[in-house]
Amino acid sequence: MSTESQPATPPEQPAPGYVKLAMRNMVRKRGTSLKHFALTFALVIALFVLLSVLFRG
Numbered sequence: 001m002s003t004e005s006q007p008a009t010p011p012e013q014p015a016p017g018y019v020k021l022a023m024r025n026m027v028r029k030r031g032t033s034l035k036h037f038a039l040t041f042a043l044v045i046a047l048f049v050l051l052s053v054l055f056r057g
Contacts (some may be wrong), residue, residue, distance in 0.1 A: 013047045016024075
């Protein structure tokens with residue numbers, strides 16, 4: 001008989017990866033993700049337009 005008592009712990013599962021967590025958050029917060037994507041896209045296009053106006057020859 002062993003005198004050591006082992007705590008009842010569930011078998012260790014690997015922690016979910018960063019990409020998996022990011023995908024889960026995107027699905028959960030769909031509206032916010034789409035809004036941020038659209039805002040980023042619009043700002044990049046605006047930056048390109050501004051640079052083309054400033055540096056037109």
